[in-house]
Amino acid sequence: MDRVRFAIVGCGEIAVATAEGIAAAAHAALSMAMDTVQSLAQDLAHRFGGRATTNFEEVLTSPDVDAVYIATPHYLHAPMAIAAAQAGKHVLLEKPIATNVADAKAIISHCEAEGVTLGIAFLAQVDQACQEVRRLLAEGAIGEVVGVRYAVLADKPAHYWRGGYTQRVQTDWRGSKAKAGGGILIMNLIHNFNAVRFLTGLEATRVYGEYGTYSTPVEVEDLVFATVRYHNGAIGCVEGGSAVRGGAAGADGDRIFGTEGQVVLGREVRVYSASGAAGLPAGEWTTMTPDQPAVRARLVEEFALAVLNGEQPPVTGYDGLKALEIVEGIYRSGELCQPVYLPL
Ligand SMILES: NC(=O)c1ccc[n+]([C@@H]2O[C@H](COP(=O)([O-])OP(=O)(O)OC[C@H]3O[C@@H](n4cnc5c(N)ncnc54)[C@H](O)[C@@H]3O)[C@@H](O)[C@H]2O)c1
Structure with a gap:
């Protein structure tokens, strides 16, 4: 074969x-x-x-x-x-x-x-820019990772809930808690949790979340905020919305903060290394473009x-599980009004 x-x-x-x-x-x-x-x-x-x-x-x-x-x-x-x-x-x-x-x-x-x-x-595991950033982080380009900011600030149109972005299929599953499992967190931010885990190797150990549905006639959350603690002590914050009117307005994109620099994960991937480790120019931003078409x-x-x-x-089933654990942990935390410890 x-x-x-x-x-x-x-x-x-x-x-x-x-x-x-x-x-x-x-x-x-x-x-x-x-x-x-x-x-x-x-x-x-x-x-x-x-x-x-x-x-x-x-x-x-x-x-x-x-x-x-x-x-x-x-x-x-x-x-x-x-x-x-x-x-x-x-x-x-x-x-x-x-x-x-x-x-x-x-x-x-x-x-x-x-x-x-x-x-x-x-997709992060097969994206060449992400693979390059992973290598740079492993070589100490930003020092030790101390923080992560996740941000998906979307202004999804009303028709998204009836047929996605393309309207190829008329359906109701995206707005149903039972059929989708949730909203922006399980639909979109799960990609970001996977990407940061791939880039940094950090495992989330505790989450605290608040979420609700405010601006959309659906069962699933359209706004979520959460905090994350990682096994090395690093901390993270999660901002997600599917009804953020006006959208991200340039403020979208995850960031990974290190003791010696940072990474910005947006349409472009940018790395700043204060020390100039991993062959990067010291004190300058280096830009990489994700190769989406391929x-x-x-x-x-x-x-x-x-x-x-x-x-x-x-991308293994275990990778899928670890990203979902953060999602479910945040949902559970919001219901319990308590931090939730991972792994579940
Ligand atoms: N990896 C990504 O970047 C990415 C992007 C978009 C969507 N997705 C994921 O892909 C999946 C599908 O999303 P979508 O946007 O294409 O949804 P969609 O509603 O456009 O397509 C789902 C399809 O499943 C079909 N279907 C429903 N029940 C079925 C059954 N019992 N047997 C066979 N087919 C059935 C529907 O008729 C429809 O054609 C979801 O898990 C979504 O989260 C992933």
């Missing part, structure tokens, strides 16, 4: 970008596109190859499917990933790994028991190579 043959399960908004990634990846091919909405499955099969189906069982029993890429609403991630693993299919699963930590652990243990590869569709092809390619070579994928 020189190519991993994928079935796409859930042919909505993000599946289009991943189908393009499968088409561009040297060691991947599309065998099947599955969605309960026939026209969406047919659209991807027509554009990217393979056959269309509305029947998930057909995906599980097809011998020409080696791996499933699951891009369905969040509450379906756990049952679909576990069913795929039990059918012997490798699993590339969209974020969040699940709506809760217990389900995430069940997915990981089923995939381990069945001997299939489990990957999560976070990043999904790289995610698919590295997952496929991991399957073919029997190696760990670039």
Whole structure:
């Protein structure tokens, strides 16, 4: 086998970008596109190859499917990933790994028991700028990490809640606590938690959160603030909103603060090193541009190579679990009005 043959399960908004990634990846091919909405499955099969189906069982029993890429609403991630693993299919699963930590652990243990590869569709691990920043931090470019600021300040349009940004699918799951698991925290900030963990190696040990729904007619939170404590003693703050009218106004983007410098993670990635460690110019900012266009092809390619070579994928189920732990910890903390200790 020189190519991993994928079935796409859930042919909505993000599946289009991943189908393009499968088409561009040297060691991947599309065998099947599955969605309960026939026209969406047919659209991807027509554009990217393979056959269309509305029947998930057909995906599980097809011998020409080696791996499933699951891009369905969040509450379906756990049952679909576990069913795929039990059918012997490798699993590339969209974020969040699940709506809760217990389900995430069940997915990981089923995939381990069945001997299939489990990957999560976070992008930091396959983004070249993030890989470079990780190397710089490991070489001491900003000294010891003492703080993190997470900020996702979005002004999501009303139509987002009915059909995402593209309106490819008319649906209600994004605003449903049961179907999505939450709002801006589990939908967006989870990427940031994963990215900072990848860049710094820091593990969160305690969170305290407050959140609510203020400006949007949905069940999930549209504003969240939280603090985080890390295993090395570093501290972090989380600011997230999906109804921040006017948006970030230039103030978006995470920051990693070190004893000798800082990193700004925005559309551009910028690193400042006071000491000039890791080969950086002392006392100056260095700018790197994330390579977004190629990043999904790289995610698919590295997952496929991991399957073919029997190696760990670039983003593991454990990575998915650790990012979700921060999310669930903040939700629990907000409900309990208490700090919550991690791991859960
Ligand atoms: N990694 C990223 O950067 C990124 C970006 C956007 C979305 N996502 C994630 O991708 C997933 C999907 O998001 P989306 O924006 O594409 O949503 P979407 O609503 O546009 O698409 C979901 C698709 O799943 C289909 N579906 C629903 N129930 C199904 C079932 N039982 N069997 C098969 N298909 C079913 C729907 O018909 C729809 O086509 C979510 O987990 C989301 O968080 C990831």
